[in-house]
Amino acid sequence: EDQVTQSPEALRLQEGESSSLNCSYTVSGLRGLFWYRQDPGKGPEFLFTLYSAGEEKEKERLKATLTKKESFLHITAPKPEDSATYLCAVQARGNNRLAFGKGNQVVVIP
Amino acid sequence: DGGITQSPKYLFRKEGQNVTLSCEQNLNHDAMYWYRQDPGQGLRLIYYSQIVNDFQKGDIAEGYSVSREKKESFPLTVTSAQKNPTAFYLCASSLFGTSGRYNEQFFGPGTRLTVL
Numbered sequence: 001e002d003q004v005t006q007s008p009e010a011l012r013l014q015e016g017e018s019s020s021l022n023c024s025y026t027v028s029g030l031r032g033l034f035w036y037r038q039d040p041g042k043g044p045e046f047l048f049t050l051y052s053a054g055e056e057k058e059k060e061r062l063k064a065t066l067t068k069k070e071s072f073l074h075i076t077a078p079k080p081e082d083s084a085t086y087l088c089a090v091q092a093r094g095n096n097r098l099a100f101g102k103g104n105q106v107v108v109i110p
Numbered sequence: 111d112g113g114i115t116q117s118p119k120y121l122f123r124k125e126g127q128n129v130t131l132s133c134e135q136n137l138n139h140d141a142m143y144w145y146r147q148d149p150g151q152g153l154r155l156i157y158y159s160q161i162v163n164d165f166q167k168g169d170i171a172e173g174y175s176v177s178r179e180k181k182e183s184f185p186l187t188v189t190s191a192q193k194n195p196t197a198f199y200l201c202a203s204s205l206f207g208t209s210g211r212y213n214e215q216f217f218g219p220g221t222r223l224t225v226l
Contacts, residue, residue, distance in 0.1 A: 004152070034214055043114075043200055043217035044153075087153070096141060096160060096204075096212045097168070100152035 002027045004101035006088050012107045013078050021073040021104040023088030033071050034098065035064050036087040044087055078108045113137065114218035116201050121223045123188070123195065131186045131221045133201035140206040142184035143215060146170060147198040159184055160206075188223065196225045 005024045013019055025033065032051050036044035048057040050066040057064050061082060063074040073086055085105045089098040114135045123129045133142065141160045145153040155168030159178040173192025178184050184203075188195045199222075202215040 031211055032214075036217075041198075041220070041222075043116075043219045046214050046216055049214050089153075091212075097155060097158065098153075098215060100154075102150065102152045 002090055002092055002099035004088055004090055004099050006086075006101035006104050008104065009102065010105045010107075012109060013075075015079060015108055015110050016077050018074070018076045018078070020075070021086055021106070023071040023073070023101055024069060025071070025088075025090045025099075026069075027090045027092045027099070029093035031091045031093045031095070033066055034089045034091070035071070035073055036089070038085045038087055038103070040085075047086075073104075075106070078106075080108045080110050082106065083108045114201060114203055114216060116199075116218040116221050118221060119219065121221055123223060123225050125225065126190045128187055128189050129223065131188070131199055131201075131223070133184045133186065133218060135182050135184075135201075135203045135218075137203060137205070137216065138181070139203035139216075140181075141204045141212055142178065143202040143204075144168075144174070144176065144184070144186045145200040145202065147200060147220075153200065156186065194225075195223055198222050 003026045007022045035047040038044040048064040053068045061076045065072045085103040087103045089100045117132045143158040144156040157176040159165035175187045200220050201218040204212045204215045207213045
């Protein structure tokens with residue numbers, strides 16, 4: 001069974017204080033790893049897809065990286081508008097389904 | 111504007127009632143999905159459909175039913191058999207890409223269902 005574990009569950013950051021979120025996974029052959037951002041009461045917003053170890057993707061203050069066992073979402077010099085829950089999901093080869101972690105809740109304090 | 115719409119945004123159900131949640135997409139995506147989200151838990155898959163007139167059970171299908179009569183529509187019915195239906199319901203869709211795999215899933219805004 002595919003499993004995704006995200007840590008820390010919750011994180012409070014001062015504005016400008018960079019940090020990283022972790023997504024550890026076990027999957028029988030990774031097809032893709034996905035990061036989403038979710039604001040309270042809204043649907044998840046797609047951020048990145050990573051397909052193979054060593055791959056990196058960036059968008060504004062966010063950078064996602066991937067190894068064979070985990071992915072990191074680095075938040076550089078965060079702003080209050082980066083406050084959200086970040087969701088990680090994996091898709092196994094030969095499978096159309098995603099397995100989601102419980103999310104990293106991030107609060108950025110001005 | 112292309113996207114996924116869900117209605118209603120809020121829904122209240124009495125005990126013993128069936129209710130239907132709407133999901134429509136105009137992205138021309140092949141696959142559609144229904145998830146349930148509860149506080150402190152990850153998204154859990156209820157049903158998914160890869161083509162019209164075909165769908166598969168996810169991890170928590172008991173007490174739910176779906177149909178896929180049109181490519182753009184995938185309604186979810188929460189039946190009275192679902193013992194604890196109060197939750198946030200999310201619909202998603204994805205495109206079958208030229209690489210031979212389903213691309214990332216895009217989500218709708220969600221429907222919050224409350225049982226009175």
